[in-house]
Amino acid sequence: xxxxxxxxxxxxxxxxxxxxxxxxxxxxxxxxxxxxxxxxxxxxxxxxxxxxxxxxxxxxxxxxxxxxxxxxxxxxxxxxxxxxxxxxxxxxxxxxxxxxxxxxxxxxxxxxxxxxxxxxxxxxxxxxxxxxxxxxxxxxxxxxxxxxxxxxxxxxxxxxxxxxxxxxxxxxxxxxxxxxxxxxxxxxxxxx
Numbered sequence: 481x482x483x484x485x486x487x488x489x490x491x492x493x494x495x496x497x498x499x500x501x502x503x504x505x506x507x508x509x510x511x512x513x514x515x516x517x518x519x520x521x522x523x524x525x526x527x528x529x530x531x532x533x534x535x536x537x538x539x540x541x542x543x544x545x546x547x548x549x550x551x552x553x554x555x556x557x558x559x560x561x562x563x564x565x566x567x568x569x570x571x572x573x574x575x576x577x578x579x580x581x582x583x584x585x586x587x588x589x590x591x592x593x594x595x596x597x598x599x600x601x602x603x604x605x606x607x608x609x610x611x612x613x614x615x616x617x618x619x620x621x622x623x624x625x626x627x628x629x630x631x632x633x634x635x636x637x638x639x640x641x642x643x644x645x646x647x648x649x650x651x652x653x654x655x656x657x658x659x660x661x662x663x664x665x666x667x668x669x670x671x672x
Contacts, residue, residue, distance in 0.1 A: 483552050484559040490517070491544045491563030496571075498540075504602040505540040505564075507609060513547050520547055522613055529610065534647065540564055619657055623650045 490512055498505045506529060513519045520528075525543075532542030541564055548560025575582050582588055614620060627650055634641050 484555060486517075487548050487551060487556055487559040488563040491548075491560045492567050494540070494544075495564040496567035498602070503539065504599045506543070507602055507605040509540065509543050509547075510609065519551050524550070526610060526613070619654065623653060626650075 494505055494508050494512060498508055510522070510525050514522050514525050524546075528543050528546045529539065532539040532546070535542060541561060544560040544564040545557045549557035552559070611624070614624070627646055630641075630646055631643065633639070634643075634646075
């Protein structure tokens, strides 16, 4: 029962004090679940981030659900998921009841401008942490750099190209290289 409460409270704290969605929460989830509590490893965090990105639903909720499931099965997944959802739900519900023109208040509008900057920094922190711990192989790094450049060009030139298509292309390239090589390189082995 103690682990269920710990899962709920940990993810409730993350859900309560993180603005900007799942990407902004990733570095905080990693700090709490990987470094402090050691519920999951960094490799598991990387894997669930990739899986959560490519499955339906918000990325932070998928990460919470996986972590809860790993620690305490279905009940743990439920506790972690509720923990990350309940604070946001309660805050939005209270705002909708008491403040019709919430975002028109000058102090709130200015606070959200500051929050946008913090969210951007949280997302960059999560990205740099993941890149720093990424395997030092040419193929993943090449795909990452090409994808980043492609997304930058798509945004700058306002091209009508889906990020999902970009992910599918990256997956196809990886799968093709895997099939052509016949087997994956051993961990810690030479680069292909």
